[in-house]
Amino acid sequence: MKATIAAPQTKTAPPELEVINLTKRFGTFTALDQVSIKVTPGSFHALLGENGAGKSTLVKCIMGFYTPTSGDVLVDKQSRTIASPKDAHHFGIGMVYQHFTSVPAMTVAENLVLSRYDSPQWINWAAEYDRLDAFMASSPFQIDLRTPIAQLAAGQKQKLEILKQLYLNSRVLILDEPTSVLTPNEADEVLGLLREEVTEGHLSVLMISHKFREVMAFTDEVTVLRKGQLAGHGYVRDLTVDDMAHMMLGEKKEATPVKKVTVADPRSVLELKHLCADRDNGLPAVRSASLTVNSGEIVGIAGVSGNGQRELVEVLAGQRPRHSGDILVNGTPYQSTRREMARHQVYTLPEEPLRNACVPHMSVAENMALRTFDCPPQAKQGWLLSLSNIRRMAEGLVQVFSVKTPSVDTPVGHLSGGNVQRTVLARELSSTEINLLIAANPCFGLDFSAVDYIHSQILAARNRGVAVLLVSEDLDELLKLSDRIFVISDGELVYESPTATADIKTLGQKMAGH
Amino acid sequence: MATEALGLWGVPLAIIAGTLRGSVPFLFVSLGECLTEKSGKINLGLEGTLLMGAMSAYAVSYLTGSPWLGVIVAGVAGMFLGLIHGWLSQQPRVNDVAVGIAMIIFGSGLAFSLGKPFIQPSAPQLPTISLAGWTQIPQLESALSISPLFLVGVAIAPLMQWFFRSSRWGLLIRAVGDSPDAARAMGISIFKVRMASIVAGSFLAGIGGASLSLFYPGSWSERISSGQGLMAVALVIFARWNPVQCLFASLLFGGAQAIGPAMQSVGIDAYYYLFNASPYILTLLIMVITCSPKRTLTGAPGALGQAQE
Numbered sequence: 001m002k003a004t005i006a007a008p009q010t011k012t013a014p015p016e017l018e019v020i021n022l023t024k025r026f027g028t029f030t031a032l033d034q035v036s037i038k039v040t041p042g043s044f045h046a047l048l049g050e051n052g053a054g055k056s057t058l059v060k061c062i063m064g065f066y067t068p069t070s071g072d073v074l075v076d077k078q079s080r081t082i083a084s085p086k087d088a089h090h091f092g093i094g095m096v097y098q099h100f101t102s103v104p105a106m107t108v109a110e111n112l113v114l115s116r117y118d119s120p121q122w123i124n125w126a127a128e129y130d131r132l133d134a135f136m137a138s139s140p141f142q143i144d145l146r147t148p149i150a151q152l153a154a155g156q157k158q159k160l161e162i163l164k165q166l167y168l169n170s171r172v173l174i175l176d177e178p179t180s181v182l183t184p185n186e187a188d189e190v191l192g193l194l195r196e197e198v199t200e201g202h203l204s205v206l207m208i209s210h211k212f213r214e215v216m217a218f219t220d221e222v223t224v225l226r227k228g229q230l231a232g233h234g235y236v237r238d239l240t241v242d243d244m245a246h247m248m249l250g251e252k253k254e255a256t257p258v259k260k261v262t263v264a265d266p267r268s269v270l271e272l273k274h275l276c277a278d279r280d281n282g283l284p285a286v287r288s289a290s291l292t293v294n295s296g297e298i299v300g301i302a303g304v305s306g307n308g309q310r311e312l313v314e315v316l317a318g319q320r321p322r323h324s325g326d327i328l329v330n331g332t333p334y335q336s337t338r339r340e341m342a343r344h345q346v347y348t349l350p351e352e353p354l355r356n357a358c359v360p361h362m363s364v365a366e367n368m369a370l371r372t373f374d375c376p377p378q379a380k381q382g383w384l385l386s387l388s389n390i391r392r393m394a395e396g397l398v399q400v401f402s403v404k405t406p407s408v409d410t411p412v413g414h415l416s417g418g419n420v421q422r423t424v425l426a427r428e429l430s431s432t433e434i435n436l437l438i439a440a441n442p443c444f445g446l447d448f449s450a451v452d453y454i455h456s457q458i459l460a461a462r463n464r465g466v467a468v469l470l471v472s473e474d475l476d477e478l479l480k481l482s483d484r485i486f487v488i489s490d491g492e493l494v495y496e497s498p499t500a501t502a503d504i505k506t507l508g509q510k511m512a513g514h
Numbered sequence: 515m516a517t518e519a520l521g522l523w524g525v526p527l528a529i530i531a532g533t534l535r536g537s538v539p540f541l542f543v544s545l546g547e548c549l550t551e552k553s554g555k556i557n558l559g560l561e562g563t564l565l566m567g568a569m570s571a572y573a574v575s576y577l578t579g580s581p582w583l584g585v586i587v588a589g590v591a592g593m594f595l596g597l598i599h600g601w602l603s604q605q606p607r608v609n610d611v612a613v614g615i616a617m618i619i620f621g622s623g624l625a626f627s628l629g630k631p632f633i634q635p636s637a638p639q640l641p642t643i644s645l646a647g648w649t650q651i652p653q654l655e656s657a658l659s660i661s662p663l664f665l666v667g668v669a670i671a672p673l674m675q676w677f678f679r680s681s682r683w684g685l686l687i688r689a690v691g692d693s694p695d696a697a698r699a700m701g702i703s704i705f706k707v708r709m710a711s712i713v714a715g716s717f718l719a720g721i722g723g724a725s726l727s728l729f730y731p732g733s734w735s736e737r738i739s740s741g742q743g744l745m746a747v748a749l750v751i752f753a754r755w756n757p758v759q760c761l762f763a764s765l766l767f768g769g770a771q772a773i774g775p776a777m778q779s780v781g782i783d784a785y786y787y788l789f790n791a792s793p794y795i796l797t798l799l800i801m802v803i804t805c806s807p808k809r810t811l812t813g814a815p816g817a818l819g820q821a822q823e
Contacts, residue, residue, distance in 0.1 A: 104692060105816060121681060123685075
């Protein structure tokens, strides 16, 4: 083992990984039903499916996080018991998770050494650095070994996660949506380099993905899951995007067409003038951002996560003090107080709604009333709450916004992600006089139908004359919805263009900070 | 007063002597707390652990006549309190600070009730090492006789620093404290790592208590710790979770504690209580200077004090 780490150039061929008739039940719920998949050595295999289709359950069974209810995992044609990720590693299988699993306060070298299952109790750093340098020289990506993880960009962190598996000598890599935090250019670079390794026969890759573009460009084979069952399998060269979408979604679902109405005499609703804000650690996050959002317009802000979007939205939502600069709403200075929000009818759909826009232990009805509980009819004389009115209003909203909840008294923290987002959406979009909407990653982690619903709601608001500021890490979403698009990079708005004439290549370059 | 023979030179001398003596409990408790906090847990209960250590060391030394056995028992008593804290504070949705406060009350209460019979008798003290063989001045001789525990603590600080940097366990503790998710993905048991860190940290704090009752001030009473365990927690923040800086911070706090008695020894009685309060004032000042609503501290373990889901 040590010898192979010392000399990673002696690359062995990847083993064959096969799953036969795997079933996994959680109580009465069947997450996976008789699923089979085969990853042939030296192939790039895509695993497609909607949220909840069972993709993660399948790979977690392979990795030993879950014990399958029935079925077999075969490595090199022999049935194996994999009880933990350590066992999986023993068979040469390694997984790259959707979230980063490196320790932020440690350097790249410390993370790599720590990830090894056989690392010695006492570490001789001089010798380790020699070995790590040799490993880096022969690996597809290079990262400075002495940099702390916290200082790496998202793309570099993702590369490190993959490097970690190569360093562990994993020959079958399982990647869980590896490009969700990367710009299109970074994604192409990472996948392209992996593709080369696969083509040379050093690796097999099983990649969970949503992105048809990446599947078409980089993978050989595709297996599709739907509702825990095998929905299709095939070679990418024989399939079209439509075929795969059909397998993924079952009956053909068309995205609700986007219709945009031009709103008469737009006026400026939100205006930022040289807005600056700091991160938690006191370093600047937003550097002198200036922009205007007009009524009946969606202004998109694109950028890779961690470039100041979060802090910008927090300042607008009143969650973070600004460092300097002005925010004007309807031409008057705006401090994000509750009184001003009510007067100017400013509403927010923040990211992570359970953390930023809900009180998880309070009921759906109470959460839906957070904006209006102190106004009639929900309160009498401004202080005595009418619980029956709060419930009645919530019941109406649950109907209109089709929130799936056992009752309006259920704590909102018990709902699924999509229904939490619908609850917030119901609260924020139900006002008839809404004037300004600030949305941040409103569809993050939601499935196709929820995304479609939220998009149509945002567009409907825009067509009613609402000014919308949409901050998103999903470039496709921004290109679909926004009228004008900005790019934020390292806290600065570095690019502005009407969406219709925006050049996607330039957008990608600006997002990557070039 | 004997120090008066040295005139005003007595003040810095008394402060140096007080620093070497008074910093030992700070040093052990802060190193213990540093180890605990590196794993992501806060143990305010070290105040109670300190008292429990002081009481048990004194009692064992009195009953067996062996002060070194007392030191060991003090550490073991600390580990016992650490086990309780480690288990309680890792239950779902439990806050470490609340558990810590409960453990202060529990630890000190236990020490007071078990320690009642040992307030009067005098127990054998730890031997001291004299660094003053070269001088005949008795004041210097008494000032420069230091505790072997001080030397042990001075040795532990750089060793702990090296442990965090160059040992697998050290890296594991830092990983658990900074990013439990990452640690979990590596298949590490967060519970065990934190439990081990809390228990080892409490062992050190218990020994800090032994130095209170068996070296300086060298007796057992209920007012022996006067909040040094809590101050040591503040000290870890001041030292930015760095063991070697804990050593320097402990010397600073030990020195601040010696200001009052030193002034009194040369006859300056005015503001005696104010000078005696200097370690507390220092704690407050450090808190005010290091805390800001606008930013988080650099060097703090990422998951420090967060309750488990």
